[in-house]
Amino acid sequence: MDILQESYTTEQLARIESLEARIRALEAQVLMLKEQELNILNALPAVVLVADYNEHLIFLNNNARTFLNYPKEESYNLVLKDILPPDSLHHLRRRYFELFKTNQPVFIKELKVTNAKGEEHFISVTIAKYYCNFEQIGFVALGNLPLDFFDSSLEEKNKSLLKFISLIAHDLRNPFNSLIGFSGLLMENYDNYTDEKRKEYVRHLYNASSQGFQLLDNLLEWSRITTGSIKPSPVVFTIDSVINNTVELLEAAITRKEIDIQLSADSGLSVNADPNMIQAAIRNILSNAVKFTHRQGQIAIHAYRSKNFVVIDIRDNGVGMPSNVVKNLFKIGQITSSKGTEGEKGTGMGLLLCKEFIELNRGKITVQSTPGKGSTFRIKLPLA
Numbered sequence: 001m002d003i004l005q006e007s008y009t010t011e012q013l014a015r016i017e018s019l020e021a022r023i024r025a026l027e028a029q030v031l032m033l034k035e036q037e038l039n040i041l042n043a044l045p046a047v048v049l050v051a052d053y054n055e056h057l058i059f060l061n062n063n064a065r066t067f068l069n070y071p072k073e074e075s076y077n078l079v080l081k082d083i084l085p086p087d088s089l090h091h092l093r094r095r096y097f098e099l100f101k102t103n104q105p106v107f108i109k110e111l112k113v114t115n116a117k118g119e120e121h122f123i124s125v126t127i128a129k130y131y132c133n134f135e136q137i138g139f140v141a142l143g144n145l146p147l148d149f150f151d152s153s154l155e156e157k158n159k160s161l162l163k164f165i166s167l168i169a170h171d172l173r174n175p176f177n178s179l180i181g182f183s184g185l186l187m188e189n190y191d192n193y194t195d196e197k198r199k200e201y202v203r204h205l206y207n208a209s210s211q212g213f214q215l216l217d218n219l220l221e222w223s224r225i226t227t228g229s230i231k232p233s234p235v236v237f238t239i240d241s242v243i244n245n246t247v248e249l250l251e252a253a254i255t256r257k258e259i260d261i262q263l264s265a266d267s268g269l270s271v272n273a274d275p276n277m278i279q280a281a282i283r284n285i286l287s288n289a290v291k292f293t294h295r296q297g298q299i300a301i302h303a304y305r306s307k308n309f310v311v312i313d314i315r316d317n318g319v320g321m322p323s324n325v326v327k328n329l330f331k332i333g334q335i336t337s338s339k340g341t342e343g344e345k346g347t348g349m350g351l352l353l354c355k356e357f358i359e360l361n362r363g364k365i366t367v368q369s370t371p372g373k374g375s376t377f378r379i380k381l382p383l384a
Helices: 010-043 062-068 086-102 147-192 195-226 239-249 251-256 275-291 323-327 350-360
Strands: 047-052 057-060 106-114 120-132 135-144 235-238 260-265 270-273 298-306 309-316 364-370 374-382
Touching (some): 047 062, 057 062, 086 106, 147 195, 239 251, 239 275, 239 298, 251 275, 270 275, 270 374, 275 309, 275 350, 275 374, 323 364, 350 364
Parallel strands (some): 260 298
Antiparallel strands (some): 047 057, 106 120, 298 309, 364 374
């Protein structure tokens, strides 16, 4: 009799279920350990690369991407010959075979590497076998960073931070100048002003206060993200519900400028992310689209599936941006606050927060823009 057709006793079924539960628990533990391993590799003050047997780079830690000058999205398609000149690649292959003969880590005193800009650097490297799920899949290379890397990297970060602080201080002066100026005029001439004039000045005070508060609120939110004190709380939700809620929140501004909003979304698009963060990101982008779109312009929001991602395109036919502005749009030292087509003001920090929120939820944000024709912001989030 076929064993698959035999009936199991209650005791046997209980044992099978217990074994299955233990297997699931072990699988979860393996995944957790793998995640912890990657976190440790990212935290190391060294270049860490993992390559498979076909010499594809399947992992680069943060320092490796910075040292080689490759952004995260480009690092997924790299192979060893992209970062090693022919002589260095040949030398690494010879030492790689030595590694498999001896089963011992191999030290390379000097290896020439080339970054994305074509600049050459020399580093010392230790290579060892790399395992995934108890199976050997390639090798890991641990490279010692040159001392000047830390100095130059820190100097660059400090410069960006100082410029960022300078920009924030400059933006804060505007609302405070308005507060001081209009409140001073009211104090000196209150009895001489008509009720209409007083209301006008109070309205200016309110707008200046709101602008200052929004800037400080964005600054606080950004500081909480960068210091790690704010974490996403992911849940599964449909993306069209968040898009519809966001459009409703901005309905007044959209109606005021008589902008035509076109919404379309594939059915059943769900993501596992923090809905508040995602809504805040979409709200910031849509608010910018309204701000920089002319009266009676058009904004289109389209959500669709692309492989294992949900993609949200927010496209406007507004003023657009030149390539040099697009390139620096999400950089901390390059934030700028520009007035909209009808004088609308902003803090300049919204897009910085958008990028942080999207990336905290394992997503990606990109932008394409043409001056005079408009912009398209694209958000990609993993499909639930």
